[in-house]
Amino acid sequence: MSYPDGLLGDDENVVVHKHPHWKMLLGPVLVLFVVVGGASYLAALVATTDWRLPVWSALGVVGLLLIVWFTLAPLLRWRTTHFVITTHRLMVREGVFTRSGIDIPMWRINSVRCRRGLVDRLFGCGTLVVESASDEPLEFDDIPQVEQVQTLLYGEVGDGAQHRPQEG
Missing domain, CATH: 2.30.29.30 (Pleckstrin-homology domain (PH domain)/Phosphotyrosine-binding domain (PTB))
Structure with a gap:
């Protein structure tokens, strides 16, 4: 390197x-697991309803935004800190x-x-x-x-x- x-x-x-120690990435990885797990749970709850497609779309957009903001951004900051x-x-x-x-x-x-x-x-x-x-x-x-x-x-x-x- x-x-x-x-x-x-x-x-x-x-x-x-x-680079900074990888321990600073523990929070962002935890957020990733919580967002994916929570979105999956909510998606399963609405799977049998008629309005599942709009809910899945909303979950996907909100989940993606949360992952980008709270997981990918800290990962990029970690990677670009020297x-x-x-x-x-x-x-x-x-x-x-x-x-x-x-x-x-x-x-x-x-x-x-x-x-x-x-x-x-x-x-x-x-x-x-x-x-x-x-x-x-x-x-x-x-x-x-x-x-x-x-x-x-x-x-x-x-x-x-x-x-x-x-x-x-």
């Missing part, structure tokens, strides 16, 4: 490229139609820490907190294997000191 090389500098390499650590910077890109992102040069990162609750520990993910020269720390939720990512990012921050711009 490589990151597009066109977005990297000449001597820049990808160290880590991750957490990338390179040898020079930390990049986060997200969005389907409107893309947004943030780049933090390694030399601007002051500290890196992670936070993992009970559910996060069960799933093997957590929140990565990056403090940089900006006012507020940045929190990145649902990072898979967050402790390994923290260690790799900390190592790159130490190595990134050599890429610090020279004042002068």
